[in-house]
Amino acid sequence: MSAKRPAGSRYERRDPVKRAVILGGTGFVGRHVSRAFTDAGWETVTVGRSAAADLRLDLVAAALDTVAGAFAGAEVVVNAAGSYWGLGEEQMRVSLVTLTERVLAARPPRLVQLGTVLEYGPLPPGRCVTENDPIDPVGGYGRTKYAATKAVLDSGVEAVVLRVTNSVGPGAHPSSLLGKVAYALLEAVRAGRPARLELAPLRAVRDYLDVRDLAEAVVAAAGAAPGVVNIGTGRAVPIRSLVNGLIEVSGVAAEIVEREPPATSQVSPGAIAEWLQVDPSTARDVLGWTARRDLEQALGDFWRSLN
Numbered sequence: 676m677s678a679k680r681p682a683g684s685r686y687e688r689r690d691p692v693k694r695a696v697i698l699g700g701t702g703f704v705g706r707h708v709s710r711a712f713t714d715a716g717w718e719t720v721t722v723g724r725s726a727a728a729d730l731r732l733d734l735v736a737a738a739l740d741t742v743a744g745a746f747a748g749a750e751v752v753v754n755a756a757g758s759y760w761g762l763g764e765e766q767m768r769v770s771l772v773t774l775t776e777r778v779l780a781a782r783p784p785r786l787v788q789l790g791t792v793l794e795y796g797p798l799p800p801g802r803c804v805t806e807n808d809p810i811d812p813v814g815g816y817g818r819t820k821y822a823a824t825k826a827v828l829d830s831g832v833e834a835v836v837l838r839v840t841n842s843v844g845p846g847a848h849p850s851s852l853l854g855k856v857a858y859a860l861l862e863a864v865r866a867g868r869p870a871r872l873e874l875a876p877l878r879a880v881r882d883y884l885d886v887r888d889l890a891e892a893v894v895a896a897a898g899a900a901p902g903v904v905n906i907g908t909g910r911a912v913p914i915r916s917l918v919n920g921l922i923e924v925s926g927v928a929a930e931i932v933e934r935e936p937p938a939t940s941q942v943s944p945g946a947i948a949e950w951l952q953v954d955p956s957t958a959r960d961v962l963g964w965t966a967r968r969d970l971e972q973a974l975g976d977f978w979r980s981l982n
């Protein structure tokens with residue numbers, strides 16, 4: 676370790692600022708990832724299709740040279756890109772797998788790939804999902820995310836794949852369960868009436884993270900040994916309690932109506948996994964990371980971010 680010099684001295688030498696390129700850096704998770712890197716002293720470049728991105732780029736359509744150019748000067752590239760809400764499996768294949776293949780073809784110096792715990796097969800209630808559990812995704816989302824992970828692991832690019840559980844916090848997607856609830860509550864506030872929340876039966880018990888904890892896991896992964904790491908809290912909570920918690924912080928009078936959706940409708944990417952709890956020990960040992968925020972805060976901050 677070098678000796679400290681007085682600040683402002685002409686001998687002062689700062690470490691060069693490291694650059695992280697965040698693909699999908701204007702999305703729900705990507706925005707928080709970008710913020711966490713900035714907070715940790717990194718320079719960040721967000722890449723995405725929206726005008727809010729530092730670099731506006733469609734990673735599927737752009738020329739490979741252009742994608743490679745986006746990685747210039749980067750120490751690490753984070754892949755948090757790819758839409759999936761409301762998309763069929765074929766469309767998800769393009770938005771998640773083709774996109775990842777193109778990122779790999781552009782040879783990032785180092786990659787943190789955001790995968791999902793839905794890449795594993797369903798586990799019996801009470802069991803924690805570990806990195807050694809069988810890969811047997813049930814839905815189209817889990818299958819396509821796994822195909823993207825496999826492309827990463829087979830590519831020879833130095834990469835950490837994070838298999839992530841559900842997350843909530845400011846900017847949560849309007850199509851997610853908690854997004855739907857929050858926007859319905861907001862509409863009710865604006866209309867000055869109680870909310871009526873029509874939902875598929877709230878049977879699931881899931882491991883939920885504050886998205887800002889997830890973002891810190893990504894920063895920790897930027898310097899970690901290559902491999903696959905599951906990211907979650909290690910605690911499964913009934914999603915009904917999260918819905919009720921959100922209603923409570925909103926202060927809006929609400930009626931929940933639970934109804935089986937038609938067999939043909941896709942409720943959620945992970946509707947099949949009713950029980951989901953992550954074993955957080957690899958994340959702790961390999962990344963030195965543990966979730967530390969509580970969900971009440973995450974729900975409250977999400978609600979306040981909409982007002």
Ligand SMILES: O=c1ccn([C@@H]2O[C@H](COP(=O)(O)OP(=O)(O)O[C@H]3O[C@H](CO)[C@@H](O)[C@H](O)[C@H]3O)[C@@H](O)[C@H]2O)c(=O)[nH]1
Pocket residue numbers: 790791792793839840841842850851852853873874875876877878879880881914942943944945946947948949951
């Ligand atoms: O009306 C509804 C809507 C959803 N759910 C359930 O609520 C949970 C959360 O659903 P949702 O917010 O739609 O997200 P998931 O399908 O769980 O997918 C999220 O969680 C995955 C990991 O767990 C991530 O990989 C995905 O990116 C992320 O969108 C799931 O168990 C759903 O079955 C209901 O019970 N009723």
